[in-house]
Amino acid sequence: MTDMTQTLGSLAVADAAAAGLAVEDLTIRYGGNVAVSGLSLDAPLGRVTGLIGPNGAGKTTTFNACSGLLRPSAGRVSLFGADVTNLAPPARARLGLGRTFQRMELFDSLTVAQNVRLGREAALAGRNPVRQLISTAADRRAIAGAVGEAIELCGIGDLAGLRAGSLSTGQRRLVELARALAGDFRFLLLDEPSSGLDKAETTVFGSILRRVVEERGSGILLVEHDMDLVMRVCDYIYVLDFGQPIFDGTPVEVRRSPVVRAAYLGSEATDV
Numbered sequence: 001m002t003d004m005t006q007t008l009g010s011l012a013v014a015d016a017a018a019a020g021l022a023v024e025d026l027t028i029r030y031g032g033n034v035a036v037s038g039l040s041l042d043a044p045l046g047r048v049t050g051l052i053g054p055n056g057a058g059k060t061t062t063f064n065a066c067s068g069l070l071r072p073s074a075g076r077v078s079l080f081g082a083d084v085t086n087l088a089p090p091a092r093a094r095l096g097l098g099r100t101f102q103r104m105e106l107f108d109s110l111t112v113a114q115n116v117r118l119g120r121e122a123a124l125a126g127r128n129p130v131r132q133l134i135s136t137a138a139d140r141r142a143i144a145g146a147v148g149e150a151i152e153l154c155g156i157g158d159l160a161g162l163r164a165g166s167l168s169t170g171q172r173r174l175v176e177l178a179r180a181l182a183g184d185f186r187f188l189l190l191d192e193p194s195s196g197l198d199k200a201e202t203t204v205f206g207s208i209l210r211r212v213v214e215e216r217g218s219g220i221l222l223v224e225h226d227m228d229l230v231m232r233v234c235d236y237i238y239v240l241d242f243g244q245p246i247f248d249g250t251p252v253e254v255r256r257s258p259v260v261r262a263a264y265l266g267s268e269a270t271d272v
Contacts, residue, residue: 019081020044020187020219021066021097026075028061028243035061036243039075045186045219048209050230052223052254053240054264059223060102062240063189066221067099068092079187098185102192104176108165112156112175113147115164119179120146150181153215154208170201174208181212187219188212194226202226206233231255239264 026039036058043049051059064070066077068089077085084092106115120143151157154174159167164175173193180188190209194202206229212218224230230237231251239247239254241263247254254260 019078020047021189021221022078023062023066024076024078026062026065026077027073028058028065028070029073034243036065036240039238039240039243039245041221041238041245041248043187043219043221046213046217047235048213048220048222048233050222050224050234050237050251051240052225052227052230052237052264056242057240058243059240060191061243063099063191063221063223067097067189093183093185096184096186097189098180098183098187099189100176100180100191100193102195104172106164106172106175106179109163111161111163112167112178113151113160115175116147116150116178116182117143119150119182120184122183146182146184150178153181153211154178155204169196170198170205173197173201173205177205177208181216185218188221190220190222190224192224193222194224194229202229205229209233 021043023039023041026036027034028036039058039062041049041051051062053059061070065072068084068087068091072085075085076083079092079095079097082095084095084097087095107118110118151160154177156171156174156178159171159175164172167175173196177190177193194205197205209220209222210233213220222230222234231254234251237248237251237254238245239257239260246263247257247260249257
């Protein structure tokens with residue numbers, strides 16, 4: 001039995017519990033440097049979970065381990081209750097894990113709708129890329145439905161026919177999110193998705209994230225430096241400093257923590 005078959009078998013049993021992403025005692029070393037040490041976190045479905053900390057705290061490194069781009073030195077990564085520590089990124093994606101990156105990767109010569117469509121086409125193709133070239137009528141209906149729903153959810157219907165290269169940074173962020181949503185991922189890793197957005201755009205983006213969780217029951221793990229966004233949309237937050245987990249709690253608890261204030265938020269942070 002292959003690792004993938006074993007994982008799918010475990011997934012069928014564990015899925016009923018609606019688990020999301022879990023990390024247990026994660027440690028990642030680069031030679032003699034420990035980038036992340038002993039991190040455990042739980043990010044279930046139906047919740048926006050935040051991961052914050054200063055630059056260099058190990059947040060993106062943690063994301064890379066969760067998505068399969070890095071193999072942990074120690075620890076375990078679970079998705080929907082199944083151990084995926086040794087699975088490659090494509091296998092994790094097929095199980096329902098999606099990710100966005102700090103640097104947006106859109107196809108500027110394609111329209112917004114075409115960019116979003118790629119998310120669903122890639123998900124349907126799986127291990128057989130020929131399906132992206134020769135699709136069935138059922139595939140085409142599924143793609144059209146997923147694209148329409150994702151575009152509506154992100155509020156970018158009026159942009160659907162525009163080329164991605166002509167959009168503002170805020171609009172491009174929404175297209176990137178819509179593409180991930182069209183892929184039908186049940187859990188999303190969002191790496192600084194508000195980067196480059198102004199205050200109004202960030203407010204809209206946060207509202208969309210809440211809709212994704214509340215209407216779809218998805219899970220989100222959010223790395224973000226905009227603390228107003230984090231405190232507004234996250235249900236629970238983990239804090240890293242120099243690769244070490246130093247605190248976790250609700251947004252109110254994080255705001256009030258003297259440990260977090262000293263390491264990250266600063267003494268000017270106020271209670272909420």
